Amino acid sequence: MRTDLNVTNNFYLIIGGTTKAATTSLFNYLADHPQICATNIKETRFFLDANYPLPSKYRFEDGLHKYEEFYSYSKDKKIRLEATPDYLYSFNTPQKIKDSLPKTKFIFILREPVSRLISWYKYAKQIGKLPGEVTFDEYVQFQFKNDADSDSEQRVSHPSQFALKQGRYSLYLKYFLKVFNRDQIFIVFYEDFSKNPMLNLKSICTFADIDPEFYMNYDFKIFNRSDIMKSLKLHQFYVKFRIHARNYTYNKPVIHKILRKIRFTFEPIYLKFNAKSSEQLSMSKATMKLLHDYYCHEADNLTDLFGTRPPWK
Numbered sequence: 001m002r003t004d005l006n007v008t009n010n011f012y013l014i015i016g017g018t019t020k021a022a023t024t025s026l027f028n029y030l031a032d033h034p035q036i037c038a039t040n041i042k043e044t045r046f047f048l049d050a051n052y053p054l055p056s057k058y059r060f061e062d063g064l065h066k067y068e069e070f071y072s073y074s075k076d077k078k079i080r081l082e083a084t085p086d087y088l089y090s091f092n093t094p095q096k097i098k099d100s101l102p103k104t105k106f107i108f109i110l111r112e113p114v115s116r117l118i119s120w121y122k123y124a125k126q127i128g129k130l131p132g133e134v135t136f137d138e139y140v141q142f143q144f145k146n147d148a149d150s151d152s153e154q155r156v157s158h159p160s161q162f163a164l165k166q167g168r169y170s171l172y173l174k175y176f177l178k179v180f181n182r183d184q185i186f187i188v189f190y191e192d193f194s195k196n197p198m199l200n201l202k203s204i205c206t207f208a209d210i211d212p213e214f215y216m217n218y219d220f221k222i223f224n225r226s227d228i229m230k231s232l233k234l235h236q237f238y239v240k241f242r243i244h245a246r247n248y249t250y251n252k253p254v255i256h257k258i259l260r261k262i263r264f265t266f267e268p269i270y271l272k273f274n275a276k277s278s279e280q281l282s283m284s285k286a287t288m289k290l291l292h293d294y295y296c297h298e299a300d301n302l303t304d305l306f307g308t309r310p311p312w313k
Helices: 023-031 064-070 085-089 093-100 113-126 136-148 169-179 190-195 197-208 232-249 253-274 285-295 298-306
Strands: 011-017 036-038 079-083 104-110 185-189
Touching: 011 023, 011 085, 011 169, 023 036, 023 079, 023 104, 023 197, 085 169, 093 169, 104 169, 104 190, 104 197, 113 136, 113 285, 136 285, 169 185, 169 298, 185 190, 185 197, 185 298, 190 197
Parallel strands: 011 079, 011 104, 036 079, 104 185
Antiparallel strands: none
């Protein structure tokens, strides 16, 4: 495999998880920082295992020099940033990054597992990975069947089919702690981040050794919400168009920036037209108990690993 010293000698900040926990918002906030050079698409997915069920332009097996193509903007900046939330769940990813980008620090945003699972349920419907008539109780039962099948994780076609187990973050973070030093990993809790993004960004800036003053008067917009859509077909067309546009322009900085500005102007108008108002989600007491029992030790496990208690009831 060809290597590139420009890649291996740079400092990297990687948002490695979790899914459905405001990683898009955090990526955009950090990408705006003048000391950071962000990838021209949020999720490179470059270091995911070859069989992980998400598509990508390149994988690690294509050669590390391909990773350089994602950094076509402002290469002279202090830190390079990317965000692939599924890195947390890809078994060989920690060692691949350790061997390739030794000067890497990780940010993991962790969300209360049940609210994250609900968000996955809504998002799976939004993108057409789950039929519209499937109830949340049925979705949870499907997840438990997958969790009970030790081989099912290798057969799923999309991460939404394994969202239940992936809420047990400590199982996966242990692999990162085996490979990286504790001071290379920063834990953020989604609930704290949502309430006070500025306070959390200041802590992240200290962790990344960049100037926190940039965020004193910053406009913290919310990105990539999991809305319920009036027309799923229209939204699926919009998402596919966005993905195709991103893949076509990822190495064309000028066009990519123009389309990105258009998207951030157009998307709030589109969501106002196609997104439904919030609906009350129905969950049976049996499902509630199942989820409570399944996740009841996760807060303790994370406290044992990182010494910080999650703000979850």
